[in-house]
Amino acid sequence: MSAALTDFAPNHYGDAGTKRRLRLAMYVALAPFGLALLGYRGAIGGDAAGGWLAFGLVFAPFLALALAYIRATYRGSTPGIKNDGVQVHELSGRRVGAYLLGTAITSLYVILYWFPGALTGVVQVMEPLSQALRKGPADQWFFYGFLYTAAVIVMGIRMIYRYRHNKYQIFRTLSVMFFQLAFAFVLPALLRAFNQPEFYFTYFWPLKYDYLFPGSFEYLWKQSGGVGMFMFGWGVIASFVLTPLLTWRFGKRWYCSWVCGCGGLAETAGDPFRQLSSKKLKAWKFERWSIHTVLVLIVVLTALLWVDLGRISNDYKAWYGFFVGAALSGVVGVGFYPLLGSRVWCRFFCPMAAVLGLFQRFFSRFRITTNGDQCMSCGNCSTYCEMGIDVRAYAMQGKNIVRASCVGCGVCAAVCPRGVLKLENGKTHKDRFEGAEHPLADLLGALKKK
Amino acid sequence: MLFQKKPGRHVVIVGNGIAGVSCARALRRRDKQARITLVSGEGPHFFSRPALMYIYMGHLTYEGTKPYEDWWWQKQRIGLRQAWVTHIDTQKKWLSFAGEAGGLGYDQLVLATGSKPNKFGWPGQNLERVQGLYSLQDLQTLEAVSHEIQHGVIVGGGLIGIELAEMLHARGKKVTILSREQSYWDNALPREESLMVSDVIAESGITLHSGTELKEIVDDGQGRACGVVTGTGEKIACEFVGLTAGVSPNLSALKGSEIPTGRGVLVDFSFRSSVEDVFAIGDCAEIVTPEGQRNRIEQLWYTGQMHGEVLADVLCGDDRTYDRGIWFNSAKFLDLEWHTYGEVPPAGFPVRPGLRQVYWQAADKRHAFRLVLAGDAVVGVNAMGIRYRHKVCERWIAEKRSAEYVLNNLKEGNFDPEFYHRYEGAIVSSLRAQVAQAGGQA
Numbered sequence: 001m002s003a004a005l006t007d008f009a010p011n012h013y014g015d016a017g018t019k020r021r022l023r024l025a026m027y028v029a030l031a032p033f034g035l036a037l038l039g040y041r042g043a044i045g046g047d048a049a050g051g052w053l054a055f056g057l058v059f060a061p062f063l064a065l066a067l068a069y070i071r072a073t074y075r076g077s078t079p080g081i082k083n084d085g086v087q088v089h090e091l092s093g094r095r096v097g098a099y100l101l102g103t104a105i106t107s108l109y110v111i112l113y114w115f116p117g118a119l120t121g122v123v124q125v126m127e128p129l130s131q132a133l134r135k136g137p138a139d140q141w142f143f144y145g146f147l148y149t150a151a152v153i154v155m156g157i158r159m160i161y162r163y164r165h166n167k168y169q170i171f172r173t174l175s176v177m178f179f180q181l182a183f184a185f186v187l188p189a190l191l192r193a194f195n196q197p198e199f200y201f202t203y204f205w206p207l208k209y210d211y212l213f214p215g216s217f218e219y220l221w222k223q224s225g226g227v228g229m230f231m232f233g234w235g236v237i238a239s240f241v242l243t244p245l246l247t248w249r250f251g252k253r254w255y256c257s258w259v260c261g262c263g264g265l266a267e268t269a270g271d272p273f274r275q276l277s278s279k280k281l282k283a284w285k286f287e288r289w290s291i292h293t294v295l296v297l298i299v300v301l302t303a304l305l306w307v308d309l310g311r312i313s314n315d316y317k318a319w320y321g322f323f324v325g326a327a328l329s330g331v332v333g334v335g336f337y338p339l340l341g342s343r344v345w346c347r348f349f350c351p352m353a354a355v356l357g358l359f360q361r362f363f364s365r366f367r368i369t370t371n372g373d374q375c376m377s378c379g380n381c382s383t384y385c386e387m388g389i390d391v392r393a394y395a396m397q398g399k400n401i402v403r404a405s406c407v408g409c410g411v412c413a414a415v416c417p418r419g420v421l422k423l424e425n426g427k428t429h430k431d432r433f434e435g436a437e438h439p440l441a442d443l444l445g446a447l448k449k450k
Numbered sequence: 451m452l453f454q455k456k457p458g459r460h461v462v463i464v465g466n467g468i469a470g471v472s473c474a475r476a477l478r479r480r481d482k483q484a485r486i487t488l489v490s491g492e493g494p495h496f497f498s499r500p501a502l503m504y505i506y507m508g509h510l511t512y513e514g515t516k517p518y519e520d521w522w523w524q525k526q527r528i529g530l531r532q533a534w535v536t537h538i539d540t541q542k543k544w545l546s547f548a549g550e551a552g553g554l555g556y557d558q559l560v561l562a563t564g565s566k567p568n569k570f571g572w573p574g575q576n577l578e579r580v581q582g583l584y585s586l587q588d589l590q591t592l593e594a595v596s597h598e599i600q601h602g603v604i605v606g607g608g609l610i611g612i613e614l615a616e617m618l619h620a621r622g623k624k625v626t627i628l629s630r631e632q633s634y635w636d637n638a639l640p641r642e643e644s645l646m647v648s649d650v651i652a653e654s655g656i657t658l659h660s661g662t663e664l665k666e667i668v669d670d671g672q673g674r675a676c677g678v679v680t681g682t683g684e685k686i687a688c689e690f691v692g693l694t695a696g697v698s699p700n701l702s703a704l705k706g707s708e709i710p711t712g713r714g715v716l717v718d719f720s721f722r723s724s725v726e727d728v729f730a731i732g733d734c735a736e737i738v739t740p741e742g743q744r745n746r747i748e749q750l751w752y753t754g755q756m757h758g759e760v761l762a763d764v765l766c767g768d769d770r771t772y773d774r775g776i777w778f779n780s781a782k783f784l785d786l787e788w789h790t791y792g793e794v795p796p797a798g799f800p801v802r803p804g805l806r807q808v809y810w811q812a813a814d815k816r817h818a819f820r821l822v823l824a825g826d827a828v829v830g831v832n833a834m835g836i837r838y839r840h841k842v843c844e845r846w847i848a849e850k851r852s853a854e855y856v857l858n859n860l861k862e863g864n865f866d867p868e869f870y871h872r873y874e875g876a877i878v879s880s881l882r883a884q885v886a887q888a889g890g891q892a
């Protein structure tokens with residue numbers, strides 16, 4: 001039996017008329033983008049004002065209208081959890097629109113990776129910004145970085161508006177917006193302008209896997225002078241000192257939902273899709289295999305490159321780059337947001353998440369505590385968990401939640417209508433759950449079980 | 451009388467709500483051999499009843515309200531049977547089902563049939579577009595008429611009333627609540643908190659008519675509700691009437707049986723009825739108290755769970771009686787959360803002599819904190835808009851801590867998310883001054 005929702009206008013917040021008009025205007029504002037895709041910037045302003053006219057025409061109206069739409073949606077609502085209609089919404093409820101959107105995003109990734117020629121028009125439109133920031137010509141990756149950052153900022157504003165009653169969500173969202181804009185977009189561009197290696201200080205091995213490859217060592221340490229040495233050193237320290245230390249202290253969340261760019265996109269542009277992640281036990285079983293497999297693959301690859309087996313190593317590297325680096329993190333990871341939820345990559349494939357997860361599960365102080373017997377099993381927490389954790393299964397029994405995959409987004413605690421959940425860093429890692437006093441024995445036990 | 455555990459006995463539980471399911475789970479944990487069958491007419495699988503509203507509002511899917519995946523029951527070897535029980539023969543130990551020739555035999559029978567919405571004999575209460583909110587079926591009938599509703603009138607300002615109001619409001623419908631009480635749910639909340647919720651309701655755009663009774667529901671000539679008349683003769687046009695003036699035990703399965711009932715199924719503190727091998731738990735049970743106190747009917751999720759777990763022990767031969775422990779509850783009124791622990795006297799009833807209360811409220815009228823004292827000991831904690839820890843508050847009350855102690859350690863009880871504004875400083879200074887004032891607030 002199901003109780004199908006027949007008569008439903010998904011969330012009625014704001015003024016429906018205004019929102020309809022804004023939506024129409026957004027479709028219209030996409031036209032210059034389409035024109036740029038088809039042709040070249042000449043069609044939309046060309047070199048006028050140094051190319052800025054075309055740039056402005058393609059991006060400004062759409063972004064402004066998107067912001068106006070967000071404002072129109074949430075302005076009229078009282079501060080609080082506003083998930084009305086999420087399950088039946090055209091885009092977030094796995095309806096036709098979701099498939100179309102998924103296809104569009106997936107196609108964009110396929111084009112980016114394998115048919116960049118098709119993007120010549122829009123890449124040209126990026127030219128003035130690229131010149132201003134990077135002192136060099138635009139390419140498809142600059143266009144992608146811009147789009148990505150814009151999505152994090154605009155949808156981050158939405159997230160903040162939506163959760164304006166919740167300071168944890170506000171701070172966390174501001175943090176990912178800042179790290180994306182400053183460290184993943186502006187800084188690498190400026191580095192390039194100053195003829196330095198384009199380095200991302202917020203991405204570490206094994207996520208940015210090539211940072212610890214011998215090639216990077218050659219290039220950064222040996223050829224790029226002091227700045228390059230610093231960068232390579234930073235990469236090593238971040239991976240082997242910072243990551244364990246901060247994860248021990250705060251849990252995986254310090255990275256996954258406060259700093260990481262993939263996480264940043266998931267927490268902003270991905271927020272409307274978080275409820276789509278599968279909560280089934282089967283999905284959890286798959287996750288434990290897949291994510292640790294990728295971790296093993298990248299560790300082996302890195303080792304092979306250092307040992308240098310010549311062709312084998314390089315073929316393997318190309319293969320990993322294709323399957324994990326491009327197909328899984330981009331095409332599947334983001335393209336499938338509207339169908340499988342916002343954290344497909346992070347949950348099933350990200351090797352960084354695997355490492356952080358092992359630390360979190362066995363050595364961290366972080367846990368989600370439950371408030372005694374107050375849970376009434378409604379399922380909001382599990383439904384809105386983007387990592388597919390069945391939070392309710394623990395909350396119902398009054399047990400703390402210590403799971404490798406938890407990115408600490410805090411949305412379970414936010415949506416719980418009975419105030420049952422709280423993200424906490426305890427004084428030690430030992431009091432998280434029964435049996436947690438012996439993390440090493442626990443780890444060995446978990447290995448044996450597998 | 452202790453029960454013999456007959457290996458392979460058949461325990462049939464009527465009702466797959468929290469009470470019946472808790473009992474089945476706990477029983478399976480202890481008795482690997484028993485055959486356990488859950489029977490319910492509502493649906494084959496256990497779901498969270500308090501989550502009904504979230505299905506309607508589109509926050510959750512029906513699937514999402516099920517705490518266990520469908521394969522889980524088979525793994526636990528708990529049989530599921532979707533059928534309405536129409537008759538119980540306690541002599542032959544046999545259940546009959548609606549629309550089925552056969553039936554089902556049992557060795558031990560657990561009644562966990564829950565509640566049904568109250569109807570107080572209002573004219574027009576059986577019209578179309580008039581209903582309560584209790585079951586999945588209620589949700590379906592509501593869904594079926596939703597497109598006709600522009601204005602819904604909710605009769606009864608309790609927890610289910612405000613939930614139904616929020617549901618309709620979430621679909622952009624105009625909503626009016628008629629409540630007999632002086633202010634919102636004042637037979638459960640103290641006055642200040644009750645007024646705070648009234649304020650939240652007003653802010654949302656829902657209309658609350660306090661001190662107003664329903665006189666009759668008006669027929670549109672085609673058997674459907676088209677309005678209500680209040681006690682003062684005021685007519686309100688509407689296309690839907692929600693009846694949420696409380697619930698009472700659902701005894702439909704017991705018609706013509708020999709199991710004694712009062713308002714609910716009469717049981718002792720081990721949930722045994724006076725008929726051998728028949729038990730009752732959850733909303734439908736009426737626990738007979740000694741010494742002429744009012745019998746207890748507990749219509750809560752938490753109590754249903756505890757009943758089920760205690761009964762499982764009883765069924766396994768333990769000499770166990772039910773002790774509810776220190777009272778607790780929680781709810782959410784639109785955007786406002788409520789946590790309550792211990793004894794907090796509602797405004798609508800006379801306060802037990804000897805209780806003293808101290809209360810703080812933030813200027814934004816969305817955060818409040820109350821301590822109830824008996825002598826110097828804290829007996830009750832009530833919080834609006836701030837989350838408090840169950841185990842900590844329970845400990846304070848159990849250990850009969852003084853107001854001074856509780857205020858000194860108040861931070862320990864806070865359960866709000868990180869970075870939230872902490873009100874403990876303001877609460878402590880305000881309450882300390884009130885406690886110091888001899889007598890405080892009566």
Ligand SMILES: Cc1cc2nc3c(=O)[nH]c(=O)nc-3n(C[C@H](O)[C@H](O)[C@H](O)COP(=O)(O)OP(=O)(O)OC[C@H]3O[C@@H](n4cnc5c(N)ncnc54)[C@H](O)[C@@H]3O)c2cc1C
Nearest residue numbers: 465467468469491492500535563564703732733749750751
């Ligand atoms: C909208 C709503 C919100 C609520 N919110 C809260 C809350 O926030 N906190 C809280 O503590 N409590 C809440 N409650 C109350 C809580 O849900 C109940 O106390 C609890 O569900 C009772 O559980 P139960 O197992 O006794 O019965 P139920 O959950 O009612 O289960 C009984 C089952 O037995 C079936 N049944 C009855 N008669 C027969 C028959 N003759 N044959 C076959 N099957 C039969 C029924 O169909 C039903 O499926 C809420 C209730 C409602 C309706």
Ligand code: SF4
Nearest residue numbers: 375378379381395416
């Ligand atoms: S959201 Fe809260 S009440 Fe609902 S299942 Fe989760 S912890 Fe329990």
